[in-house]
Amino acid sequence: MSRAADTRVRTVITGIGVVAPNGFGTEDYWAAVLRGESGIRRISRFDPSGYSARIAGEIPEYDPATRLPGRLLPQTDRMTRLALVAAEEAFADAGVNPRDLPPLTCGVVTAASAGGFEFGQKELQALWSKGGQYVSAYQSFAWFYPVNTGQISIRHGLRGPGSAIVAEQAGGLDAVAKARRHLRSGTSLMITGGVDGSLSPWSWLCILRSGRISTCDDPREAFLPFDRRAAGSVVGEGGALLVMERAADAHRRGAERGYGEVIGYAATFDPRPGSGRPPGLRRAVELALADARLAPADIGVVFADAGGVPELDRLEAETIAAVFGPCAVPVSVPKATTGRLLAGGAPLDLATALLSLRDGVLPPAVHVESPAYEDLIDLVRDTPREREVTTALILARGQGGFNSALVVRKTV
CATH class of the missing domain: 3.40.47.10 (Thiolase/Chalcone synthase)
Structure with missing residues (x-):
C-alpha cells in the first residue's frame, strides 16, 4: 500500500526528451520553434490521396537501429521507438541512470491516445493475407496503449510505480500530475509525459472520424488556431518525456539543473x-x-x-x-x-x-x-x-x- 501523499514535497523537472515533427531532440526542436519552422507537411508514410485529410505533423524518417538495440526493433511500433528515444534523452539530460538508484524508487507514467496502430495494422494484414501463423507474438502487447510505459520500464529497470493514462490531449498533463502524486508519496524519481501518434491508414481513419480535422492541403494554412480562417486541427506524431524528481532527492544526488517545479x-x-x-x-x-x-x-x-x-x-x-x-x-x-x-x-x-x-x-x-x-x-x-x-x-x-x-x- 502506498503512503499518503505529502503535499509539502516539492517536485522538479530535471530532464527533457523531445521527438517532434520539426525537431529530433530538445534543442533542435526548440531552435525550430523559435525560427517558426513548421513540421506540418503532406503525409509520406502512406499514400493519403484517398482520404479527406492529407496533412499531418510527421516526424521525418530516421534509422532506429542507430538509436536502439536491434532486439527491440521487431517488437515495437514506431510510436514506442520514438518514446524510447525520448526517454534516453530525458535521462541523459537529467544526468541520471535509474539503475544506479535503489530498487523500487523509480517509476514511469505515460499517456497515450490509443497504442501501436501501425504495428497492429501490419499484423492484421498478415492475418488476413497469409494466416495466423504469420502474426507476430509481439502483437499481444505492441498495439496496447500502456506499451510505452512497459518498454521504458523494462529498458531502464524502473521497478517503482508504473501506469498509463488515456484522455487524449489532456492525458499528457494527467500523467505528469500522477507522477507528482507518486513522488509526494515517497517515490524518488519518475519519468512521465507522452509520445503518441502513429500515422497509418488504420489510425488515420479513426482520427478522421472526429470531424475536427482540417482538410486543407496547404501546410501553411491547414492549422490556424485562433485565426478567422481556422477550419480544423492537424494531427501529428511525437511528444516529450520528462524526468521528475523530489527536489530534495535531486539535490542530494547532485542534479546539475532543474528546469522548473510543478506547483x-x-x-x-x-x-x-x-x-x-x-x-x-x-x-x-x-x-x-x-x-x-x-x-x-x-x-x-x-x-x-x-x-x-x-x-x-x-x-x-x-x-x-x-x-x-x-x-x-x-x-x-x-x-x-x-x-x-x-x-x-x-x-x-x-x-x-x-x-x-x-x-x-x-x-x-x-x-x-x-x-x-x-x-x-x-x-x-x-x-x-x-x-x-x-x-x-x-x-x-x-x-x-x-x-x-x-x-x-x-x-x-
Whole structure:
C-alpha cells in the first residue's frame, strides 16, 4: 500500500526528451520553434490521396537501429521507438541512470491516445493475407496503449510505480500530475509525459472520424488556431518525456539543473451536451491556480490548448479572458508548428514552457495572419517575444470532455 501523499514535497523537472515533427531532440526542436519552422507537411508514410485529410505533423524518417538495440526493433511500433528515444534523452539530460538508484524508487507514467496502430495494422494484414501463423507474438502487447510505459520500464529497470493514462490531449498533463502524486508519496524519481501518434491508414481513419480535422492541403494554412480562417486541427506524431524528481532527492544526488517545479494541477470533465451547465475548462484553470496558491496576475504566460476549431478556440479565448482579464497575459501556441500530437501534445507544450522559462522567450504562433480574438487574448505571433517570466500555465483538452491545467514555476 502506498503512503499518503505529502503535499509539502516539492517536485522538479530535471530532464527533457523531445521527438517532434520539426525537431529530433530538445534543442533542435526548440531552435525550430523559435525560427517558426513548421513540421506540418503532406503525409509520406502512406499514400493519403484517398482520404479527406492529407496533412499531418510527421516526424521525418530516421534509422532506429542507430538509436536502439536491434532486439527491440521487431517488437515495437514506431510510436514506442520514438518514446524510447525520448526517454534516453530525458535521462541523459537529467544526468541520471535509474539503475544506479535503489530498487523500487523509480517509476514511469505515460499517456497515450490509443497504442501501436501501425504495428497492429501490419499484423492484421498478415492475418488476413497469409494466416495466423504469420502474426507476430509481439502483437499481444505492441498495439496496447500502456506499451510505452512497459518498454521504458523494462529498458531502464524502473521497478517503482508504473501506469498509463488515456484522455487524449489532456492525458499528457494527467500523467505528469500522477507522477507528482507518486513522488509526494515517497517515490524518488519518475519519468512521465507522452509520445503518441502513429500515422497509418488504420489510425488515420479513426482520427478522421472526429470531424475536427482540417482538410486543407496547404501546410501553411491547414492549422490556424485562433485565426478567422481556422477550419480544423492537424494531427501529428511525437511528444516529450520528462524526468521528475523530489527536489530534495535531486539535490542530494547532485542534479546539475532543474528546469522548473510543478506547483499546480487540476482536471475537470465537461457536462453532457444539452445539460445547460458550462464547460469545465475555466474550473480546471481556477482549481490549478488554487492548487499552486497563485492569483491570475502571478501567471506569466499561458500555453493554450489551441484546438484550431472555431467554437473550441472561442471557448478557450473566452475562458482565458474571463480568468485573467482581456489581453492581460501572453498566450503562446507552439503547436502551430507541429500540429496536435494527441497524448504527446501537452507534454511537449510543458517542455516548451520550461524552455521558455529558462531562456526568457515566448514562442510565436506561426501563420496566424487574421487573429480572431484580439479583444480577448494577447496572442504571441509572427516572432518570438522576449520576456522573463517565472510561471506558466499549460492547458489541454481531450476529445470527449477532458480538461486539464498545469502550473509550473521556474527553479532558481
